[in-house]
Amino acid sequence: MKMKKAIIGMLAGLFLLSFAVVSQAGLSPNLLSNYDFETTGLTKIESGNLSSGRWYIEDYSRNWSRDSYNGNDYAHIITSYSRHLFQAVSISTAWPGHTATAGEVKVSFDYQSYLGLIFPGSFTVTVYGYNSQPTASNFTNGIIIGTITGLGSVETWTNVSRSFMADAGYSWYVIDFLSELGGVGAGIRYLNIDNVSLQVTPIPAAAWLLATGLIGLVGVRRRWIKS
Numbered sequence: 001m002k003m004k005k006a007i008i009g010m011l012a013g014l015f016l017l018s019f020a021v022v023s024q025a026g027l028s029p030n031l032l033s034n035y036d037f038e039t040t041g042l043t044k045i046e047s048g049n050l051s052s053g054r055w056y057i058e059d060y061s062r063n064w065s066r067d068s069y070n071g072n073d074y075a076h077i078i079t080s081y082s083r084h085l086f087q088a089v090s091i092s093t094a095w096p097g098h099t100a101t102a103g104e105v106k107v108s109f110d111y112q113s114y115l116g117l118i119f120p121g122s123f124t125v126t127v128y129g130y131n132s133q134p135t136a137s138n139f140t141n142g143i144i145i146g147t148i149t150g151l152g153s154v155e156t157w158t159n160v161s162r163s164f165m166a167d168a169g170y171s172w173y174v175i176d177f178l179s180e181l182g183g184v185g186a187g188i189r190y191l192n193i194d195n196v197s198l199q200v201t202p203i204p205a206a207a208w209l210l211a212t213g214l215i216g217l218v219g220v221r222r223r224w225i226k227s
């Protein structure tokens with residue numbers, strides 16, 4: 001009897017532990033590639049599927065580009081037009097062995113800008129979730145997980161960090177920066193973006209296996225007690 005109680009206690013403990021592992025997995029590492037813009041340029045979007053981990057821009061003359069100051073590279077735009085800078089991320093590619101689940105999605109980035117004094121502009125950051133690979137024609141048609149608006153002009157680099165709740169775990173995410181800089185006559189309007197991160201709540205594959213395995217063990221134990 002003592003033995004049986006000890007085994008039951010041990011199984012219960014492991015069972016609770018497995019759920020603790022699943023629920024306390026925390027946020028993933030940064031899923032974005034070239035998040036600091038130091039390594040590769042920005043790709044002009046074409047038709048077809050978007051590749052995971054690449055910064056895309058549309059095919060315009062006045063557009064986002066990679067700029068540099070004092071040895072630091074960043075994404076830069078100087079225009080009064082609406083222009084997208086975005087990256088698509090496949091969870092399975094960006095972090096093998098993990099699946100994003102319903103829960104926290106965290107965005108962080110640094111920016112520096114002059115958005116216009118007479119006709120002040122703005123920029124918007126949106127995170128989308130997708131259940132399949134996004135394409136060049138639907139990169140802003142995903143399920144909106146969160147939007148950041150109302151960011152003003154800042155002379156010095158400033159960090160913005162926000163967390164959103166996703167209603168489901170998506171297989172793909174898109175983070176999109178949309179410039180809407182101030183109107184003509186408002187002086188020089190520019191926006192710089194650097195050090196972007198996107199993190200999601202993960203479930204490690206090992207934790208799932210442990211949890212399902214232990215559910216199976218509890219079933220065995222029940223049969224053992226009955227007999």
Ligand SMILES: [Ca+2]
Pocket residue numbers: 036037038072073074194195
């Ligand atoms: Ca940088």
